[in-house]
Amino acid sequence: MSDLLYRGAEWSFETIRRSYEAIERIAEDELKLDVYPNRIEVITSEQMLDVYTSHGMPLIYRHWSFGKRFVGHESAYRRGLMGLAYEVVINSNPCISYLMEENSATMQALVIAHAAFGHNHFFKNNRLFQEWTEASGILDYLEFARAYIASCEERYGVRAVERILDAAHALQNQGVHRHSGARPTDFRAEEARARERRDHEERVFNDLWRTVPTTKADKGPDGEAERRARLGLPEENLLYFLEKQAPRLAPWEREIIRIVRLIAQYFYPQPQNKMMNEGCATWVHYRIMERLHEQNRIDDASMLEVIHSTTNVITQPGYDTGGGPNFNPYALGYAMMSDIARICEDPTEEDRRWFPDIAGNGDAIGTLKHGWAEYRDESFIQQFLSPAVIRRFKLFRLRDDTEKPYLLVDAIHDAEGYRDIRRSVARFYDPSNLYADIEVVDVDLSGDRCLKLRHRTETGHLLDEKDAKATLKHLADLWGYEVKLLEVDRTTDSVLATHIASPPRVPA
Amino acid sequence: MDIIDRRPNPHGKNLENRRRVLDRARGAVQAAARDAVAAGKLREVGQGGAISIPSDALDEPSLHRVFSSGVREVVLSGNRQFSTGDKVQRPPSGKGGGGGPGQAGGEGKGEDGFRFVLSRDEFLDLFFEDLELPDLVKRQIATTDSLAVSRSGLSSEGSPSQLDLGRTMRHSMARRIGLKRPKPELVDSLEDELATLRGVTGSEERVAAIEAELVEARRRIRRVPWIDPVDMRFRRFTVTPKPTTRAVMFCLMDVSGSMTERMKELAKQFFLLLHVFLERRYKRVELVFIRHAEVAEEVDEDTFFHDPRTGGTVVSTALQEMLRVQEERYPAESWNIYVAQASDGDNTGADTPKCASLLRDRILPQVQYFAYIEIASSGAVIRGETDLWRGYRAVADAESRMVMRQVGDKRDIFPVFRDLFAKRTEAT
Numbered sequence: 019m020s021d022l023l024y025r026g027a028e029w030s031f032e033t034i035r036r037s038y039e040a041i042e043r044i045a046e047d048e049l050k051l052d053v054y055p056n057r058i059e060v061i062t063s064e065q066m067l068d069v070y071t072s073h074g075m076p077l078i079y080r081h082w083s084f085g086k087r088f089v090g091h092e093s094a095y096r097r098g099l100m101g102l103a104y105e106v107v108i109n110s111n112p113c114i115s116y117l118m119e120e121n122s123a124t125m126q127a128l129v130i131a132h133a134a135f136g137h138n139h140f141f142k143n144n145r146l147f148q149e150w151t152e153a154s155g156i157l158d159y160l161e162f163a164r165a166y167i168a169s170c171e172e173r174y175g176v177r178a179v180e181r182i183l184d185a186a187h188a189l190q191n192q193g194v195h196r197h198s199g200a201r202p203t204d205f206r207a208e209e210a211r212a213r214e215r216r217d218h219e220e221r222v223f224n225d226l227w228r229t230v231p232t233t234k235a236d237k238g239p240d241g242e243a244e245r246r247a248r249l250g251l252p253e254e255n256l257l258y259f260l261e262k263q264a265p266r267l268a269p270w271e272r273e274i275i276r277i278v279r280l281i282a283q284y285f286y287p288q289p290q291n292k293m294m295n296e297g298c299a300t301w302v303h304y305r306i307m308e309r310l311h312e313q314n315r316i317d318d319a320s321m322l323e324v325i326h327s328t329t330n331v332i333t334q335p336g337y338d339t340g341g342g343p344n345f346n347p348y349a350l351g352y353a354m355m356s357d358i359a360r361i362c363e364d365p366t367e368e369d370r371r372w373f374p375d376i377a378g379n380g381d382a383i384g385t386l387k388h389g390w391a392e393y394r395d396e397s398f399i400q401q402f403l404s405p406a407v408i409r410r411f412k413l414f415r416l417r418d419d420t421e422k423p424y425l426l427v428d429a430i431h432d433a434e435g436y437r438d439i440r441r442s443v444a445r446f447y448d449p450s451n452l453y454a455d456i457e458v459v460d461v462d463l464s465g466d467r468c469l470k471l472r473h474r475t476e477t478g479h480l481l482d483e484k485d486a487k488a489t490l491k492h493l494a495d496l497w498g499y500e501v502k503l504l505e506v507d508r509t510t511d512s513v514l515a516t517h518i519a520s521p522p523r524v525p526a
Numbered sequence: 527m528d529i530i531d532r533r534p535n536p537h538g539k540n541l542e543n544r545r546r547v548l549d550r551a552r553g554a555v556q557a558a559a560r561d562a563v564a565a566g567k568l569r570e571v572g573q574g575g576a577i578s579i580p581s582d583a584l585d586e587p588s589l590h591r592v593f594s595s596g597v598r599e600v601v602l603s604g605n606r607q608f609s610t611g612d613k614v615q616r617p618p619s620g621k622g623g624g625g626g627p628g629q630a631g632g633e634g635k636g637e638d639g640f641r642f643v644l645s646r647d648e649f650l651d652l653f654f655e656d657l658e659l660p661d662l663v664k665r666q667i668a669t670t671d672s673l674a675v676s677r678s679g680l681s682s683e684g685s686p687s688q689l690d691l692g693r694t695m696r697h698s699m700a701r702r703i704g705l706k707r708p709k710p711e712l713v714d715s716l717e718d719e720l721a722t723l724r725g726v727t728g729s730e731e732r733v734a735a736i737e738a739e740l741v742e743a744r745r746r747i748r749r750v751p752w753i754d755p756v757d758m759r760f761r762r763f764t765v766t767p768k769p770t771t772r773a774v775m776f777c778l779m780d781v782s783g784s785m786t787e788r789m790k791e792l793a794k795q796f797f798l799l800l801h802v803f804l805e806r807r808y809k810r811v812e813l814v815f816i817r818h819a820e821v822a823e824e825v826d827e828d829t830f831f832h833d834p835r836t837g838g839t840v841v842s843t844a845l846q847e848m849l850r851v852q853e854e855r856y857p858a859e860s861w862n863i864y865v866a867q868a869s870d871g872d873n874t875g876a877d878t879p880k881c882a883s884l885l886r887d888r889i890l891p892q893v894q895y896f897a898y899i900e901i902a903s904s905g906a907v908i909r910g911e912t913d914l915w916r917g918y919r920a921v922a923d924a925e926s927r928m929v930m931r932q933v934g935d936k937r938d939i940f941p942v943f944r945d946l947f948a949k950r951t952e953a954t
Contacts, residue, residue, distance in 0.1 A: 031529055038527055059530045068539045082550045085543030086584050086640070093576070093641045112528075119533060134527075176546075188587050336604020343600045414605040416614065420595040427612040430605055442601045454591050473589075478596030481589055488587035 023315050027122035034058065034117075037127040038134070044309045045135040049302065049383055053138040054113040054153065058130065061116050066102045067091050069116060073285065074106050076114065077160050079167040079277070081183050104327075107133035109141040109288075111154040124320040125327065131306040136299025143391045144294075146287040155208075156284060162209040163277045170270050182271050185492035186257060186278035192456055193257030193279040194286045196449070208280065212273055219269055245463060252472075254457040256493065257282070265467065266498030275496070290449050293395045297351015301359075301386070304328055304352075328352075334411060343446060350411075354398070357407050358386055368405055395447040403440045405431075413439050420478070454481060456503070467499040474508045480515050481505065490519035497521070547584065548648065554583035555642060556652045560940060581640045650806055654947075673765050684760025697757040707750040708743040716740050772810040773862035773894075775801060776852070778844045780869035782819040783836040789901045793868030794831050795939045796899055800866050803947065808862065814851055818844035824851055841873045841914060842880045849888060863893040871900045871912025878917035886921050890928060897946055898922075898930040 023040055024033035038058070045051045061069070071088040072078035094100040104121055108114045115133040117126055141147050171179045186193070246252070253259040257279040261272045288295075304324070311321040334349035335341035358376070361369045362385050365377035376385050389398060408431045415429040415438060429435035429442075445451060460470040473481060486503065494501040498521055505515040548555060558577040608614070644652070680690060720736050723729045777797045779790070804811045815830035816822055819837035822844040848865065856863060873881070890896060898918055911919075915930070922928040931942045 031531070034529055035527075038529075042527075056527045057530065058527065059532045061532045062537075064537055065532060065535065065539075071540055071543070080542055080546070082543060082546035082584075083586055085540060085545070085547035086586075088540040088544055089547060089642060090640065093643055096643070116532075189589075191588055191590070334603055336606075337602035338604060341603055343602060345603070411603040412605040413601055413603050414608050416600045416602065417597065418600060419597045423616065424613040425616055427608040427610060427614060428599075430608060430610050432610070435610065439601055442599050445599075446601065454589050456589055475591060476596065478594050479591050480594065482592045485587040486589055488585065489589050492587070 021314050022317060023127065023310070024123040025317075027124070029121070029123040029126045033123050034060075034126055034130070037123075038130055040310060040313075040315050041127065041131050041135065041306055044306050045131070045139075045302070048309065049135075049305065050387075051135055051139040051302070052142060053135055054111045054142050056134045056138065057112045057114045058134060059114060059116050060119055062119055063095075063102055066106070066116065066118055067095065069106050070102075074108060075160055076108065076157065077164055079160075079164045079183075080171075081187070082180070083187060105129035105133045107137045108156075109137075109147060109151060109153050110156050113138040113141065113153075114157075122323065124316065124323045127310070127316070127320075128303055128307060128324055128327065132299045132303035135306065136302035137295060139302070139387075140291075140295050140298045140390055143387070144287075144291060144394075145392055146291055146394050150287045151284050159208060159280070162212070163281070166212065166277065167274060170274065174270065179274065181495065182274045183278065185496045186275050188489045188492040189256050189260075190278055190282040191453055193255060193282045195255050195258070195283065196286075196453075212276075215269070215273075242460070246460060249461060251461075252457040252459050254455075255279070256456070256458060256471075259458050260493075260496050263461075264497050267496065271496075287394075289452060290396070290447075291394045291398075293345070293347040293351045293447065294390065294393065294398050295351070296347040297353075297355045298386075298390050300328065300332060300348050300352040301355035336412070345443075350407075353407050353410060354402055354404075355386060357404050358382065358389065358402055360406075361404065366406075372404060373402075394449075396444050396449070399440065399447060400444040403443060405433075405436045408436055408439055413443070415439050415442050469493075469497050469499065469501045471501065471503040473503060473505040475505055475514070476508055477514060481517075483517075486517050487519065490517055491522075494519040494521040548642070551579055551583045551640075551642075552652070554579040555644075558642075559644070559649060559652050576641055576643045578641050584640055650802065654803055654806055673767055675763050675765055678762050678764040680759045681762040682756075682758060682760070684762065688761045688763075690759045690761050693759040694753070694757050697759065698753045701754060701757060702750060702752070705750045706746070708746055710747075713740065713743050713747070716743065772812070772860075773804050773808040773864060774812045774814060774852075774856045775804055776814045776816060776848050776863070776865045777830070778816050778818070778848060778865065778867040778869075779830065780819070780839060780841070780844075780872065781817045781833075781835040782839040782872065784839070784870050784872045785901075789870060790831065792901050792933055792936060792939060793899070795936070796868060796933070796943065797866055799939070799943050800864070800897070803943075804864060812856075814848075816844050816847050816851070818847070822847035839869075839872045839874060840877050841869065842877050842884055845881060845884045845889060849884075852892065858892045865889065865893050865896045867896070867898045869898075869900060869914060870902075871914045873912075873914045873917075875913065878913050881914070882917045882921050885918070885928070886925070890921070890925050893927065896928040898928070899942065900930065900932045902932050902934045 023036045038056075045053070067088060069076065070091050071084050078084060091100065095102060102118065104118055104125055106116045108116075113134065115130070115138075117129055121129065141153060147153075167179060167183075249263055250259075257275050260267070261275045261279065264272075267275070307316070307321065307324045310316045311318075311324075316324075332346070332349045332352045334346045359382035361373055361377050362379050362382040365373075370377045379385065389402065393401065411431075413431050414427055415435070417426040417428045419426070429438040431439070454473055455475065456471055456473045458469065459472045462468045462470070475481075481503075490501050490503055500518065500520045503517040504513050505517075506513050555577065558579045680693065716736055716739060720733065720740070723733050723736070779785075779793050779797075781790070801811065801813060813827070815825050815827055817825055817830055817835065818839075818841065819835055820840050820843070824847060825833070844867070852858070852863060885896070900912065900915055915932075918928075918930055922930050929946050931946060933939060933942055
């Protein structure tokens with residue numbers, strides 16, 4: 019029994035190191051996981067609150083909204099309304115995992131397996147993360163962003179910086195490239211570029227230019243197609259458009275918008291594969307802990323603790339006990355991962371019918387790893403949500419027609435309902451369902467420079483009016499002129515609603 | 527793999543962000559703090575505590591859709607009783623909906639608002655932000671009888687315990703360099719060289735030169751001391767007079783039969799507010815409680831507020847008692863004196879002129895501020911003004927140190943208090 023990694027609940031750096039090594043052996047030899055180098059940091063609960071505040075990043079620039087988040091979390095935590103996570107992991111290279119100091123030795127081992135191997139493997143291999151984020155530069159870039167914004171605050175005042183940040187934050191959901199140009203940002207180059215540009219501006223600054231009379235800029239209305247091509251319209255990334263085209267922004271203001279935009283872009287994939295990511299990490303940690311137990315590296319008490327805390331995490335409350343249409347990503351993820359493993363190794367007749375490709379192929383780990391690498395939540399569910407899981411969660415579908423006084427149950431967990439339910443669940447995870455489809459369509463260059471936006475949607479799915487008004491005000495503030503947003507029907511192009519905002523009057 | 531212990535890292539990373547939130551929501555937080563006090567949670571005034579502000583004060587808008595009409599499909603888990611085709615009654619106010627990705631803001635927001643836990647200092651800062659103590663400066667300058675010792679540079683003489691070693695050595699070194707005192711190492715190396723050369727033929731000339739050099743070096747070392755009395759520097763202290771920063775607050779209350787419990791409660795709130803306010807301005811605030819009916823007595827806080835008493839009313843007894851205590855224990859030269867009196871305005875007819883003259887001639891010259899609040903309700907009202915009110919008003923009109931206000935309800939307490947202590951722009 020001297021093989022035990024630790025005894026009791028107390029951890030030390032020695033037990034963490036021993037656990038890590040044992041876990042690493044299993045992860046690499048048996049599961050064949052492919053991970054970034056790991057860095058493990060032990061933090062206190064207060065520091066955990068700080069990490070929560072900055073979206074799980076170790077540092078971020080200063081802004082009141084982070085203070086708001088901090089106060090909210092802190093107050094909920096102090097009142098016992100919210101427990102803190104056992105760990106936070108950062109998609110960076112090296113991959114940083116934060117462990118809470120309150121964790122028991124078992125929990126430290128569990129979260130190492132969960133974060134440092136489960137999440138880490140997912141970060142490194144999932145196509146979405148690979149295409150959209152560059153893990154090696156993010157920490158340096160955040161450092162740069164923080165210093166840059168602080169220096170702007172020093173130069174131009176906290177208020178002036180806050181004005182830009184407030185506006186950019188309001189638009190950050192519309193500040194990502196969703197479709198074209200999927201190319202991870204090279205954060206290092208980004209930082210160098212910003213410095214260079216600033217230097218250049220300072221070098222070429224010549225006050226004389228101000229006195230040169232300007233020529234008549236606009237020569238009448240240009241062709242609409244030509245104008246739109248010149249401005250790169252239509253453009254769905256509002257922050258990108260503002261950064262490049264807004265006429266009245268100072269260079270440092272553009273740089274701040276760029277910072278918010280790039281950080282938003284970095285976070286963009288995360289909600290799209292959260293379910294898979296958590297499912298992958300939970301499945302991996304449970305598998306690893308089970309193996310440790312089989313190898314007699316942890317005792318029965320520890321294994322019970324593992325089972326206990328895993329069960330807590332993967333609980334999916336039913337509709338009548340607080341579960342909404344937002345599934346617990348751990349629950350659904352873990353259920354799907356273990357179901358896929360079961361289908362590969364021990365399929366039923368039904369599985370063979372539904373998943374002829376993988377049923378009984380005997381390679382659970384290979385199949386899962388393929389899934390983790392090539393899919394996102396929506397497509398993963400569409401592909402792999404099996405009747406067995408649907409039955410396990412007792413899923414049913416409600417049709418909510420506001421014309422009718424009742425809700426109709428139109429599919430349940432039975433043979434007729436499986437496909438409908440699977441399609442609906444997948445649709446729920448569809449990114450186009452997460453974000454409003456808004457784009458810049460035109461600018462009245464020869465007239466009042468009014469910026470025209472379009473939200474394509476359908477009746478009954480309009481923007482929240484109050485928020486839209488406030489956000490457009492921010493947008494108008496950055497653009498410098500009037501902004502007009504039309505909500506049009508996706509199929510008929512008829513206008514459903516119009517919002518107009520003008521920039522706040524500033525004394526020139 | 528690295529393991530890093532981050533626990534000793536600097537804490538309070540978010541203090542700056544937290545301060546910015548408070549700044550941003552200042553108006554709302556202030557209103558909430560004052561509401562909390564007005565609502566009678568006054569005990570908490572001194573502690574700080576949690577307040578809620580409406581969440582739109584810290585709104586972070588975004589463009590997001592809401593479902594309002596049409597058709598949508600929702601998949602839920604945990605089906606126990608439904609079969610395909612069942613019709614379910616629509617739950618009130620769209621439960622089971624949630625409306626998609628609306629929750630951009632994260633936790634900490636609810637329908638009722640956003641919750642702040644304020645420290646005592648933050649709370650009081652917000653609470654008393656635009657209030658000030660009247661007439662404070664004049665008296666403070668007048669009463670500077672306590673003395674404090676403070677550092678005041680250096681001197682070349684003093685007691686050894688006050689020797690400033692760093693500066694002394696700096697001077698010593700400068701002097702040694704200036705007077706070219708040879709370093710001990712130089713002497714050592716010369717001696718070494720001498721030892722190796724001695725007896726070696728052909729080096730007599732060199733030996734003689736070294737010996738001469740040694741003699742000169744030893745002489746200089748002896749002549750130029752390591753530390754000379756002129757190097758010595760001592761820390762110097764001087765005694766400076768310090769303005770008095772202590773205050774005594776007299777709480778005078780009528781506890782006669784006409785004062786109901788409710789009225790006492792109002793008076794108590796006023797006293798407490800004043801106490802907290804004074805504590806902000808003075809290092810030390812002492813409280814003296816004097817209650818009166820026909821006779822006055824000094825009592826402790828608990829008796830003051832809770833012990834029932836009845837009887838007639840002779841206000842002047844309280845004033846006299848206050849004077850007695852003040853003369854005995856709180857000489858006006860070293861104490862800032864505040865008096866707050868609460869009464870329903872009821873008084874024995876012949877006593878009011880006596881009170882007025884006591885106030886004018888003996889009390890007001892001694893005190894910083896005299897606040898009289900009259901708790902309006904019962905039958906002592908004559909044409910809207912009580913006897914005592916009229917008597918006092920004659921005094922208050924002539925004296926800026928005395929103020930009087932009427933309070934009818936809990937809600938009035940705070941406005942009245944603010945009114946009394948609002949910052950004045952060079953009024954008098």
